[in-house]
Structure formats: C-alpha cells, structure tokens
Amino acid sequence: MKRDAWILIAWLCASMLLAQHNVNYDEEKVPKYVLPELLQLQNGEKVTSVEQWEKQRRPEIMELFASEVYGRTPTDRIKVTYETITENPNALKGKATTRQVRFTFSSEGENGDKGRNGSVSEDETREAILLLYIPNKRKGKVPVFVGYNYNGNHSITHDIKVLYPPTLHLVEELGSPAWERDNQTRRWPLEIIIDRGYAIATMCYHDIFPDNPSMKERSVIPLFTGYSSNNRPTNEKTGSGSTGTTGQDSSQSASDEWQAIGAWAWGSSRIVDYLETQKEIDSDKIAIMGHSRQGKAALWAGAQDERFKVVISNDSGCGGAALFRREFGETIEIINNTFPHWFCDNFQKYNKREPSLPIDQHQLIALIAPRKAYVASANEDLWADPKGEFLSAYHAGPVYRLYALSAIDSDTMPKLHAPIMEDIGYHIRAGKHDVTDYDWKCYLDFADKHFKK
Ligand code: GCU
Numbered sequence: 001m002k003r004d005a006w007i008l009i010a011w012l013c014a015s016m017l018l019a020q021h022n023v024n025y026d027e028e029k030v031p032k033y034v035l036p037e038l039l040q041l042q043n044g045e046k047v048t049s050v051e052q053w054e055k056q057r058r059p060e061i062m063e064l065f066a067s068e069v070y071g072r073t074p075t076d077r078i079k080v081t082y083e084t085i086t087e088n089p090n091a092l093k094g095k096a097t098t099r100q101v102r103f104t105f106s107s108e109g110e111n112g113d114k115g116r117n118g119s120v121s122e123d124e125t126r127e128a129i130l131l132l133y134i135p136n137k138r139k140g141k142v143p144v145f146v147g148y149n150y151n152g153n154h155s156i157t158h159d160i161k162v163l164y165p166p167t168l169h170l171v172e173e174l175g176s177p178a179w180e181r182d183n184q185t186r187r188w189p190l191e192i193i194i195d196r197g198y199a200i201a202t203m204c205y206h207d208i209f210p211d212n213p214s215m216k217e218r219s220v221i222p223l224f225t226g227y228s229s230n231n232r233p234t235n236e237k238t239g240s241g242s243t244g245t246t247g248q249d250s251s252q253s254a255s256d257e258w259q260a261i262g263a264w265a266w267g268s269s270r271i272v273d274y275l276e277t278q279k280e281i282d283s284d285k286i287a288i289m290g291h292s293r294q295g296k297a298a299l300w301a302g303a304q305d306e307r308f309k310v311v312i313s314n315d316s317g318c319g320g321a322a323l324f325r326r327e328f329g330e331t332i333e334i335i336n337n338t339f340p341h342w343f344c345d346n347f348q349k350y351n352k353r354e355p356s357l358p359i360d361q362h363q364l365i366a367l368i369a370p371r372k373a374y375v376a377s378a379n380e381d382l383w384a385d386p387k388g389e390f391l392s393a394y395h396a397g398p399v400y401r402l403y404a405l406s407a408i409d410s411d412t413m414p415k416l417h418a419p420i421m422e423d424i425g426y427h428i429r430a431g432k433h434d435v436t437d438y439d440w441k442c443y444l445d446f447a448d449k450h451f452k453k
Pocket of ligand 1: 383
C-alpha cells in the first residue's frame with residue numbers, strides 16, 4: 001500500500017478514536033435546546049401562507065444551508081454526455097433490462113464555451129457509470145429509485161458484465177474487499193424492487209467525488225468556473241476567502257464553496273437529467289434513497305431539486321436527518337474533523353457551537369415539502385441518533401400542514417417496525433447501521449402510496 005494511504009488511514013483511525021471518546025449516548029445529558037423557527041421570517045414576521053413560505057422563508061433557509069453547511073451548488077451548467085455501453089434485455093432471469101451508461105462531465109460549458117481556465121484539456125473531464133435496471137413486466141412508464149452505491153456497480157450484483165467504477169482505484173487499494181463482485185448485494189434487493197414495478201438507477205458515489213479528503217481535485221468540482229480561483233469573491237459574512245483546510249496549493253477556496261456532499265447531491269440531479277430522456281421512465285415518479293452519508297446527500301439533493309418527488313434518508317445521522325442541537329452521537333466537531341471534505345468550510349464555525357447554527361435539520365426536511373420525505377433509523381445505530389432523526393421529521397410537520405398535508409402527529413417515537421406513512425414518513429427497525437430488506441419494503445410501500453401504484 002502506498003505510504004500516503006497508510007498515513008491517511010492512521011489519521012482517520014486516530015481522529016475517529018479521539019472522536020468516539022467524548023460522545024454522548026445518554027439521553028439525560030442532551031442539552032436543553034431551542035430549535036430555530038421554521039415559520040418565522042428573519043425579520044420576525046410569522047409565515048402563515050404557502051406563498052410566504054415559498055417566496056420568502058424557504059429561500060432564507062436554502063441560503064443558510066448553502067452558505068453555512070453544504071456549500072453553494074454552482075449555478076453554471078457544465079457539459080454532460082451520455083454513452084450507452086451495454087444493454088442486456090435479460091437481466092435478473094429475464095425480469096429486467098439493464099443499461100450501463102457512461103456519463104462524461106466536461107469543464108466545457110453547456111453551450112460549448114470554454115472551461116474554467118479558458119481552454120479545454122483532456123484532464124478536464126470526469127467519467128461516471130450509471131447502472132439502470134428497468135422492469136420488463138410493465139404497463140407504460142415506470143417509477144424509479146435513484147441512489148448511489150458505495151463500492152461500485154459491480155458490488156450490487158452477481159452479473160459479471162457489470163463494470164467497475166472508473167474511480168475505485170483512487171480510494172480503494174486493488175484487492176481490497178470493495179473490489180469483490182457482489183459485496184453489497186445485501187443492501188440492494190434488486191429483485192424485490194423490480195418485482196414491485198420500480199426501476200433502479202445507481203452509480204458509485206466515488207465517480208462524482210472520490211470519498212477522501214485529498215480527492216477534491218479528482219472530483220467534478222474543479223470542472224466548474226471559479227474553482228479555487230483567486231478571482232473568486234471572498235465571503236462577505238466572514239470577510240475571508242478561505243479557511244485553508246481543503247483548498248489546494250496557494251489558491252484559495254471560498255468558505256462557502258461546495259464540497260463532497262454538495263457534489264454528490266449535484267450528481268444525483270444529473271442522473272435525473274438522464275432519466276428524463278428515457279422512454280420507459282416516468283419522470284414524475286422519481287424517488288431518491290440514500291444511506292448514511294448518502295442519506296445526507298439525498299436530503300440536500302431533495303431540498304434543491306424538485307424533480308425528486310419522494311426523498312428517503314436511511315440512517316443519515318449527523319448532517320443528515322438528526323438534529324444537531326441534541327449533540328447525541330456524532331457532533332459537528334467530530335464530523336468536521338473526521339470528514340473535512342464533506343461540508344463547506346463555514347461549517348467549521350459551529351464546532352462545539354451547535355446553538356449558534358442558524359438552522360437545524362428539521363428545516364432541511366421541511367424544504368422538501370410538499371414533496372414526500374421519509375426518514376428511517378435503526379435502534380442500535382446510536383452514532384446517528386435515532387431520536388434526533390425522528391424529531392427532525394416530526395418538527396418539519398408545520399410546513400407540511402401549511403400545504404394541508406399530513407405529518408407526524410406525536411413527538412413520541414413509534415415502536416420498532418411500526419412505520420408512519422403520512423406525507424412525512426418514519427420508521428425505526430431493530431438492528432445496526434445498514435440498509436435491509438425491511439427498510440426497502442417500507443420505502444416501496446411509501447412510494448406506492450404516493451405514486452398511487
Ligand atoms: C461515519 C460517519 C457518519 C456517516 C457514516 C456512513 O460513521 O461518522 O456521519 O453517516 O460514516 O456514511 O456510513
């Protein structure tokens with residue numbers, strides 16, 4: 001293994017050990033907290049109508065998540081091309097058609113204008129491979145679940161024709177378990193999903209941002225105008241252009257520059273762009289499902305892209321569904337120290353200062369309204385704070401009610417395996433941090449209900 005990789009692993013282990021040391025798992029020690037108001041404008045005015053929410057309050061909250069937590073998603077569009085590499089009408093014993101599609105992202109602007117350095121070079125492209133399963137038994141267009149996988153498309157299937165991700169070598173040593181075919185099939189019950197009439201669109205998340213603090217340069221982020229450029233305007237609020245933690249060389253990154261979670265969210269919207277071109281897919285019925293760090297990205301994607309009609313967070317924890325202010329399990333300081341490449345640099349300001357954060361995660365869920373949101377927890381996954389995940393789904397309720405939609409009625413957590421399926425859904429199951437068939441069964445039921453299948 002390369003020396004750098006060992007140093008990185010040692011650093012990750014050390015910071016995780018250090019982090020675990022001061023973690024609170026005692027409900028009695030949860031600090032008293034007051035959540036930021038959902039339905040009150042920054043000028044103090046109460047929000048009483050959908051119009052006020054959509055025109056005034058929602059943009060205020062969006063702005064805070066972008067500037068303080070996840071970073072700003074660029075507004076410029078880069079060029080994306082798709083190439084179908086394989087098509088197999090006989091996958092899953094004839095139940096599905098699979099397609100593997102190469103996405104090429106290029107720093108060339110959408111209309112052919114030049115990229116960030118004024119010229120386009122070979123280096124300024126990135127590749128990702130989408131794996132799409134479409135049920136063969138279908139009447140008309142089908143709904144679809146979009147979701148990243150962790151170890152590569154090859155990891156979710158026994159099918160030897162399914163390719164390895166172009167980026168896995170950047171983060172996983174050759175021969176490590178991630179390279180084994182079908183090492184994550186457990187989390188992707190393809191036949192169950194296909195039998196219920198849903199398509200699946202999945203991609204390895206490393207293809208968008210290889211998940212390692214040193215890999216920003218190999219992510220899609222440098223393809224955008226203004227990346228790490230000294231021309232980039234400084235952040236007005238902090239008066240600083242950089243905190244220097246994730247910037248490279250002498251160039252600076254703005255403290256609200258997007259990072260990995262922002263990039264993963266952006267990438268899932270590019271999957272939707274592609275799905276909209278596919279005749280078999282019903283683009284009014286697109287669900288996104290993300291587990292853990294991808295649950296965080298799924299919520300942020302769902303907040304930003306209204307084409308996601310059902311948004312599902314599985315065990316997403318800190319920076320996902322869990323309320324920061326409970327400081328139960330993983331905290332802002334811990335997550336920023338362990339994963340400095342996930343959130344924008346401004347987020348570091350809130351290390352050990354949760355009460356000063358102007359938003360909390362119930363507001364992220366509320367941004368999804370009136371589309372449907374579902375949060376799931378596992379009772380042994382204390383690191384992700386199941387109660388904090390539940391409470392943020394509960395406290396998003398007032399916005400759903402503003403739309404005359406249904407929400408979670410009680411702030412008492414439901415029993416194990418007793419899913420709530422209102423316009424906001426929630427369940428807690430027995431077991432560890434994972435995605436199980438039980439979780440998928442609930443997501444399929446929730447999607448059936450809202451897609452009126
Ligand atoms: C770590 C991290 C969590 C994250 C999880 C995952 O445990 O601390 O925030 O959700 O990894 O993505 O599996």
